[in-house]
């Protein structure tokens with residue numbers, strides 16, 4: 156029997172969990188009479204809009220890890236994941252009996268160490284996907300806050316972390332720009348579109364950078380060599396300008412790398428707009444081939460549904 160799931164990842168506060176993407180996705184699935192199985196793997200998460208069907212805190216909580224092993228919050232989180240890896244039966248027991256109708260939604264914590272520094276996530280993902288074991292068709296969904304677009308260097312740093320997760324996990328991957336409501340009115344629609352398929356041009360014509368360079372006396376052009384012939388500048392001012400130039404070169408190199416891989420595209424998420432949630436679900440369904448595995452519905456099923464809807468007074 157096939158199983159289907161999505162792992163929801165991304166930096167802290169990206170809007171993965173509580174009031175936000177996981178919650179909106181589950182609500183949307185329920186409204187569309189689909190089954191969700193919600194797994195919380197954040198050992199520090201306390202409150203939820205939808206109660207998880209499986210919660211890592213039943214196995215180990217961050218509080219226990221910190222108290223018993225004497226670790227801080229980040230070390231405690233890594234300890235919780237190492238503990239999970241030694242107790243994977245706990246996951247298997249809960250997930251093994253799920254049918255192909257379910258979408259298993261796995262909410263992850265936001266600590267960046269999990270996605271970059273340690274190999275726990277690839278091992279966990281392999282365990283979930285392994286044929287002959289749980290054999291779940293998994294997608295990775297990586298959320299980045301849309302407010303990152305206001306600072307292009309930050310946006311590319313975030314995009315690099317998304318790409319690193321994508322290369323590390325080796326499963327179908329969807330990148331999402333979350334909290335779109337926060338940039339409405341701040342960034343023009345046309346400009347926002349450019350961030351959905353990021354390229355190095357975004358660094359070259361960054362309006363914030365341009366005005367900063369004008370303030371520094373660099374003329375606002377693209378002269379990025381850090382040479383400053385202005386003898387009137389103090390050494391500390393010159394050093395500052397050199398640092399800025401190196402930073403810009405680094406950002407351009409990172410952006411160029413991302414562009415040359417041309418693997419990172421974003422979908423927009425506005426959780427207050429159901430169409431936006433539906434569009435992301437449809438991408439998840441497509442890349443894990445959810446619909447191909449579903450039993451065709453009996454014609455009567457739909458008639459029954461229509462009658463129910465008429466009785467409820469809906470169209």
Ligand SMILES: Nc1nc2c(ncn2[C@@H]2O[C@H](COP(=O)(O)OP(=O)(O)OP(=O)(O)O)[C@@H](O)[C@H]2O)c(=O)[nH]1
Nearest residue numbers: 166167168169170171172173174175264265334426
């Ligand atoms: N305006 C706005 N705020 C949002 C949105 N999504 C999340 N937030 C807020 O952002 C904060 C973080 O949301 P969470 O869902 O807890 O984020 P998370 O990614 O699970 O964060 P961690 O668990 O810390 O990794 C909360 O205060 C949310 O209310 C959104 O779409 N729009």
Ligand SMILES: [Mg+2]
Nearest residue numbers: 171172173197
């Ligand atoms: Mg969370």
